[in-house]
Amino acid sequence: MVNIVQFGVGNVGNELVNQVGELNSAEIRYVSIGNSKISKIDIRGLDLGGGDFQNLAAPGTTADWSKVFDKVGDLDNVVMVDVTAQDWIEPHLEALSRGWKIVLANKKPLVKEWSVSKVLFNNNDVRFEATVGAGLPIIQTLKGIIESGDEVKEINGAFSGTLGYITTELHEGKSFSEALASAIKKGYTEPNPLDDLDGMDVARKALILSRLIGREENMEDLKVNGLVNRRKYENLETREFIKISKDLDGEFKVKVKDVEDSNKVLKFVAHIGKKTLINLSSIEAKSSLGQLKGVNNLAEITTSHYSDDPLVISGPGAGKEVTANGVLRDILSFVQ
Amino acid sequence: MVNIVQFGVGNVGNELVNQVGELNSAEIRYVSIGNSKISKIDIRGLDLGGGDFQNLAAPGTTADWSKVFDKVGDLDNVVMVDVTAQDWIEPHLEALSRGWKIVLANKKPLVKEWSVSKVLFNNNDVRFEATVGAGLPIIQTLKGIIESGDEVKEINGAFSGTLGYITTELHEGKSFSEALASAIKKGYTEPNPLDDLDGMDVARKALILSRLIGREENMEDLKVNGLVNRRKYENLETREFIKISKDLDGEFKVKVKDVEDSNKVLKFVAHIGKKTLINLSSIEAKSSLGQLKGVNNLAEITTSHYSDDPLVISGPGAGKEVTANGVLRDILSFVQ
Structure with a gap:
């Protein structure tokens, strides 16, 4: 049996609790759930059936991760699940020092300086399937390939549903500003669309994959060119940027025509x-x-064995259900 | 550490030995290797570096699987690897009764009557990734989906490189007989091409997947229509059949046109x-x-979570390197 200490009760975190509940497995028990500010803890096991985890300001709650760790104490078989978007790694280091396992949907701890993050890579106590392509079995497949002695030569991937949608729409004849407006309307973008357009979310995923296959790269070693140049629009309000995005239509129209001609x-x-x-x-x-069309993600993996044609994994690469399911499968990999 | 008892020293079996050798892991040791007729055994570990497994008729060899089992005795952590094409299941039953693990590339033990084969399904001691799509992570992905409580609604797949090649060629404008001749020339077919064309190899893979996702089906529950009606040509010599395949060209030409029109x-x-x-x-x-084009395999997996768009895995689904690699990853899953 594993004891879960979960940080994060957003969309994915809530869905994860639901999926664990539906699984109804005697092998998984929650002992703590909350975010970086407040957590509900019971080392004899929390009852999550009634969704009481959503009412965290109750007796038995605590205010920061170190207090959570203190209360959980030296319980055995603890899996720390990080489904936050926190820029931290301290709880993870503490968790490993206590012999806990770690499951991440949060990319941030994995993309700090290599000297800091490296302890999370090539570590049998750490899983992070849901950080790239949500529930698509990309990380697991790469690990299997590497462990079996096959050599990964190249990965080419589309890891942004938002940018996949926009580029697909461009080829359907929409202008850039129309495609962007449509992506916003469908809820595919971050509140500030520049957070998608600057390519940094994709860069974080690429860095995770690059490190996974053995390259000790840092973010500054990556060559990242966003779909638009963020610096140029950084000072604009989001609404202003959306208006001004029309200025980019001509440029994208030329790009689309050029590539379609070949x-x-x-x-x-x-x-x-x-x-x-x-x-x-x-x-x-x-x-x-x-x-590939629309918001789906895709990874093409070329290895020594898959040399003429790559191994390809594709499908929905975002969404709370598939993301939570990726996390759950990682948790289950720690259940004997 | 695991001790391997390997049955089968054909293309895949030999490649597996090479890959294990290249991995050079202290966690994997061969104790027996051979086929159903003869095996080389040393429970202190065989030296396979010089490829001496190919010279089986040597002292220390034995003639059938039960003698292999006797000699291996009650060694711990044994993994029986079946990379034969034998129509058997007796060694597998004996292996399980001894607490051994099993890794299969051989489909036959998995497609016997459900009452006989069922012990190999939903069994944590049995792995069979390489039986469907060679090294593509189809079985592993399905297992993860099922274990995590997601429900597999539908699988659609192309699992025959030969038939994939022929149907692709038909749409490239080749006649059926030309496409068949080309597949034979490229070495894509079985010695008797009817063994591909009758669809039974695909049916075996489908039955494995169907059973894996919880359906207690038998071969006779499947509706199988081969690319050609085998019974009609059963009595012909292969050479005669290839000649007579021209008679089918007209029929396939009509089929191709009909579907292309829509x-x-x-x-x-x-x-x-x-x-x-x-x-x-x-x-x-x-x-x-x-x-999908040519000989590649593909599985589209629709589940409760992957409901609008399926999860798709594709790539080379045959070949000794990727098949042996699938077997090796299964073996490694038994190494702690």
């Missing part, structure tokens, strides 16, 4: 090869990546 | 839904399956 399509791609590059790329329309 | 393509598909159907199907040209 049977290619624009995709916002993470390329992990000799270098790690994240940018808008022109991709053969007939390749798996070129055929 | 933006579809012909694919030889295993459909595991409410029923399990294996047949030549007309598939939306724009779907993942419709876009």
Whole structure:
């Protein structure tokens, strides 16, 4: 049996509790749940059936992660689940020093300086499937390939549903500003769309994959070109930026025409090869990546064994259900 | 550490030994290797570095599986690896009764009567990734989905490189007999091409997947329509059949035209839904399956969580390197 200490009760965190509840497994028990500010704790096991985790300001709650750790004490078989978006790694280091396991949907602890984050890589006590492609089995597959002695030569992937949607719409004839407005309307973007357009979320995923396959890279080693140049628009209100995005329509129209003339399509791609590059790329329309449509994610993995044709994994790469399911599968991998 | 007892020293068996050798892991040791007729055994560990397993008729060899079992005795942490094409299950039952683990590339033990084969399913001591799609992580992904409480609604897959190649060629304008001749020339077919064309190899893979996701089906519950009607040509010599295959050209030409007129393509598909159907199907040209080309395999997995768009895994689904690698990853899953 594993005892879960969960940080994060947002969309994914709530869905995870639901999925654990539905699984109704005697092998999984919650002992703490909360966020960085407040947690509910009972080392004899929390009753989450009635959703009482949502009412955290109750007796038995505590205010920061170190107090959670103190209360959990030296319980055995603890899995710390981080489904926050916190920029931290201290609880993870403490968890490992206590012999706990770790499951992450949060990318931040994995993309700090290599000297800091490296303890989370090549560590059998740490899983992070849901950080890249949500529940798609990309990390697990890469780990299996590496452990079996096959060599990963190259990964090419589309890891942003938002940018996948926008580039698909561009080829359907929409202007950039129309595609952006449509993505916002459908709820595909962050509150500030520049947080998608700058490519940094994709860069974090690429860095995780690059480190996973053995490269001791740091963020500054990656070559990242966002779909738009963030610095140019940084000082604008989001509403102003959306208005001004029309100014980019002409430029994107030319790009789309240019690549279509040579049977290619624009995709916002993470390329992990000799270098790690994240940018808008022109991709053969007939390749798996070129055929990808809309918000779906995709990873093409080329290895010594998969050398002529890559191994390809694709499908929904975001959403609370598939993300929580990726986390749950990681948790289950720690259940004997 | 695990001790390997390997049955099968064909293409995949030999490649597996090479890959284990290259991995050079202290966690894996061969104690027996051979086929159903003869095996080389040393319970202190065989030296396979010089490929001496190929010279089996040597002192210390034995003639059938039960003698192998006797010699291996009550060694701990044994993994029996079956990379033969034998139609057997007796060694597997004996292996389980001794507490051994099992890794299969051989489909046959998994497709016997459900009452006989069922012990190999939902059994944490048995792995069989390489039986469907070679090294593609299809079985592992399905297991993870099921264990985490997600429900598999439907699997649609292309699991025959040979039939994938032929149907692709048909849409490239080749006649059926030309496509068949080309597949034979490229070495994609069994010695008797009817063994591919009758769809039974795909049916075995479909039955494995169907049973894996919890259906207690037998082969006779499956609806299998081969690419050609085997019974009609059963009595012909292979050479005669190839000649006579021209008679089918007209029929296939009509089929190809019909589906292309409605933006579809012909694919030889295993459909595991409410029923399990294996047949030549007309598939939306724009779907993942419709876009698949040549010998590659593909599985589209629709679940409760992956309901709008399926999770898709594709890539080379045959070949000694990727098949042996699938077996090796299964073996490694038993190494703690």
